[in-house]
Amino acid sequence: xxxxxxDVMKVLLLVFLSLLIPLSxxxxxxxxxxxxxxxxxxxxxxxxxxxxxxxxxxPISDSRAEFSNDIRxxxxxxxxxxxxxxxxxxFLVDRYGDFIxxxxxxxxxxxxxxxxxVALFVIALIALIVHLKRRRVQxxxxxxxxxxLEQAEALLNEEKKGKNV
Amino acid sequence: MMRYLLPLxxxxxxxxxxxxxxxxxxxxxxxxLIDKPAPKFQLNHLHEPDKVMSSDENLGKVWMLNxxxxxxxxxxxxxxxxxxxxxxxxxPIYGLNYKDERNTALQWLKxxxxxxxxxxxxxxxxxxIDYGVYGVPxxxxxxxxxxxxxxxxxxxxxxxxxxTILPLIKxxxxxx
Numbered sequence: 001x002x003x004x005x006x007d008v009m010k011v012l013l014l015v016f017l018s019l020l021i022p023l024s025x026x027x028x029x030x031x032x033x034x035x036x037x038x039x040x041x042x043x044x045x046x047x048x049x050x051x052x053x054x055x056x057x058x059p060i061s062d063s064r065a066e067f068s069n070d071i072r073x074x075x076x077x078x079x080x081x082x083x084x085x086x087x088x089x090x091f092l093v094d095r096y097g098d099f100i101x102x103x104x105x106x107x108x109x110x111x112x113x114x115x116x117x118v119a120l121f122v123i124a125l126i127a128l129i130v131h132l133k134r135r136r137v138q139x140x141x142x143x144x145x146x147x148x149l150e151q152a153e154a155l156l157n158e159e160k161k162g163k164n165v
Numbered sequence: 166m167m168r169y170l171l172p173l174x175x176x177x178x179x180x181x182x183x184x185x186x187x188x189x190x191x192x193x194x195x196x197x198l199i200d201k202p203a204p205k206f207q208l209n210h211l212h213e214p215d216k217v218m219s220s221d222e223n224l225g226k227v228w229m230l231n232x233x234x235x236x237x238x239x240x241x242x243x244x245x246x247x248x249x250x251x252x253x254x255x256x257p258i259y260g261l262n263y264k265d266e267r268n269t270a271l272q273w274l275k276x277x278x279x280x281x282x283x284x285x286x287x288x289x290x291x292x293x294i295d296y297g298v299y300g301v302p303x304x305x306x307x308x309x310x311x312x313x314x315x316x317x318x319x320x321x322x323x324x325x326x327x328x329t330i331l332p333l334i335k336x337x338x339x340x341x
Contacts, residue, residue, distance in 0.1 A: 071294070096194070099195075
């Protein structure tokens with residue numbers, strides 16, 4: 001026997017370790033793509049409610065625009081720096097304005113936006129009630145009093161008599 | 166008569182609102198930075214990369230910050246105007262070279278002319294985010310106290326220059 005058992009094991013170990021080399025290289029490259037799943041999840045939740053200013057009908061989470069890439073990167077960095085969600089949103093609003101939010105905040109300038117539809121509905125409801133009440137009054141006016149009924153009956157009877165003659 | 170006029174009137178009000186809406190440009194998002202201090206920066210020069218420019222250097226004068234890049238097609242439209250404005254000496258223009266490659270940027274300036282007092286480099290777009298940049302070119306007018314007074318989104322045009330930017334600069338320069 002030219003080789004002992006330890007020699008075989010050494011060779012096997014070497015082969016095994018050399019197999020790991022490309023694997024470690026691969027994992028190192030993959031890190032920036034996969035990112036930290038916890039950070040990624042928070043970033044996605046935040047960007048779902050943020051408007052991409054370049055492609056205005058898309059949230060930043062769905063957008064492939066360069067702008068959205070930058071904002072996503074910025075948010076990732078801020079999450080890593082232990083900023084709260086509120087702080088990150090405020091950071092973006094300070095720079096891009098309320099327009100970046102899909103949910104506009106309640107302020108004097110957005111009051112009509114928030115309560116306009118409700119106000120219009122209430123106005124329409126009041127108009128409807130007023131209209132219906134007026135109509136009921138009109139219908140009641142048509143109902144005849146006792147004397148009027150008798151008079152009408154007398155007139156009809158007279159006509160009948162006249163026709164019979 | 167009123168019965169028929171009222172819906173007509175309501176319709177006309179609605180139509181007027183929609184008509185005004187048609188003339189608005191949804192890409193022009195009002196910047197929250199107007200009348201706020203211009204975000205501070207420390208950035209390397211484009212021509213001499215080892216030199217650093219600080220935004221504080223411009224305190225005490227009215228200046229323009231133009232965000233540009235060699236990959237930006239619309240920048241080519243406004244560029245001759247900026248070159249002309251720089252030649253007139255009315256206001257110094259500083260160029261923020263946004264997410265660009267140094268050599269192509271330098272070549273671009275050689276080819277189309279260099280209107281910038283200093284060009285500074287924002288390689289990763291960080292200062293761009295601070296300034297709320299979302300579509301290059303964008304141009305800021307900053308007063309003597311370092312307050313942003315105007316933001317032009319998209320290329321500077323003859324119209325915007327004559328009607329808005331130049332009168333504003335004149336007014337700002339008279340302030341102490």
